[in-house]
Amino acid sequence: xxxxxxxxxxxxxxxxxxxxxxxxxxxxxxxxxxxxxxxxxxxxxxxxxxxxxxxxxxxxxxxxxxxxxxxxxxxxxxxxxxxxxxxxxxxxxxxxxxxxxxxxxxxxxxxxxxxxxxxxxxxxxxxxxxxxxxxxxxxxxxxxxxxxxxxxxxxxxxxxxxxxxxxxxxxxxxxxxxxxxxxxxxxxxxxxxxxxxxxxxxxxxxxxxxxxxxxxxxxxxxxxxxxxxxxxxxxxxxxxxxxxxxxxxxxxxxxxxxxxxx
Amino acid sequence: xxxxxxxxxxxxxxxxxxxxxxxxxxxxxxxxxxxxxxxxxxxxxxxxxxxxxxxxxxxxxxxxxxxxxxxxxxxxxxxxxxxxxxxxxxxxxxxxxxxxxxxxxxxxxxxxxx
Numbered sequence: 001x002x003x004x005x006x007x008x009x010x011x012x013x014x015x016x017x018x019x020x021x022x023x024x025x026x027x028x029x030x031x032x033x034x035x036x037x038x039x040x041x042x043x044x045x046x047x048x049x050x051x052x053x054x055x056x057x058x059x060x061x062x063x064x065x066x067x068x069x070x071x072x073x074x075x076x077x078x079x080x081x082x083x084x085x086x087x088x089x090x091x092x093x094x095x096x097x098x099x100x101x102x103x104x105x106x107x108x109x110x111x112x113x114x115x116x117x118x119x120x121x122x123x124x125x126x127x128x129x130x131x132x133x134x135x136x137x138x139x140x141x142x143x144x145x146x147x148x149x150x151x152x153x154x155x156x157x158x159x160x161x162x163x164x165x166x167x168x169x170x171x172x173x174x175x176x177x178x179x180x181x182x183x184x185x186x187x188x189x190x191x192x193x194x195x196x197x198x199x200x201x202x203x204x205x206x207x208x209x210x211x212x213x214x215x216x217x218x219x220x221x222x223x224x225x226x227x228x229x230x231x232x233x234x235x236x237x238x239x240x241x242x243x244x245x246x247x248x249x250x251x252x253x254x255x256x257x258x259x260x261x262x
Numbered sequence: 263x264x265x266x267x268x269x270x271x272x273x274x275x276x277x278x279x280x281x282x283x284x285x286x287x288x289x290x291x292x293x294x295x296x297x298x299x300x301x302x303x304x305x306x307x308x309x310x311x312x313x314x315x316x317x318x319x320x321x322x323x324x325x326x327x328x329x330x331x332x333x334x335x336x337x338x339x340x341x342x343x344x345x346x347x348x349x350x351x352x353x354x355x356x357x358x359x360x361x362x363x364x365x366x367x368x369x370x371x372x373x374x375x376x
Contacts, residue, residue, distance in 0.1 A: 044336060048336040076336075174322075176324055184322045187315070187319045187321075190315075191319075194311065197308070198308040198340065199335040199340075202308065202335075202338070203300075203337060203338065204333065204334075204339065204340065205336035205338070206336055207333060208335055209332070209333075210332065212330070213328055213330040213331075214320075214326065214329035215327075215328065217323070219320070219323075231319070
């Protein structure tokens, strides 16, 4: 009997089974990416804290040419398991494909540190170093882009803070017009940790966003990394779905900027 | 309408795993209708705490308290709507829930609970 047919049968008999992992992988290898994606997404919904499920989802997204979504899925893997070799390899590949060779090398070097016995990985690292002509230049730091550039046409509507409530980038204003970035940053200290705890205890999986509706503006909070929180706000006339897309773009931008700093 | 009837209306929405009315000040359960695997006391305490933090954020921006808060994860969403008398109407929902429908019912429930 065809493997995929057998695995599909097993999953139908027991939807909570982990058989979705080999099934989605088999579908991916066969090039049936739509079906693979459906199975993997159902798996991550059922097992929202399983790093391996997001790794599989990321590989499928990558095969579909959906680099941004693959990046997000592998970043989720690292939130769940910071030492996941596959996620570092995958992120390295995406960065290389996007032409960001410096960051690609960093992810690959980290992967080799985590799996020094992996000869194929060391060979790949050597090839990437050759291809990119990478050389360490002591003291040189590339200029970092504005992490909130996705929103820079409208300053005053996004704020990035660290876990201790200090401003990293952006600004927000009081309804009176005063700059209240520091006060809002202080109010956001520890929010990510609390949201993570609440989401875990309630079985919601890794938290993705907090949305606040009401008053003259709507707000959305994201966690670009485990150590930061991003607040994006817009007037209530902006539809919630659009605000969510803006926040997603800004969070991706902020995440990349923060990784550059590490 | 009784609080239990209000909550029953929320839990009839497909994908809703439970609904509670919570005291915002102390995070205690006032009334609940929950699936067995949900710890009502934990939901109440966490929702009240998070809502309190969010009040602090909107206050720093000079804005009134939000009428609705969503904490969304990959495996579901917590929704909370404050009512005028110090209560918080809370629902825990699966990812496939019709959020728009649940939002309207929650706002209505918060108005009724006042």
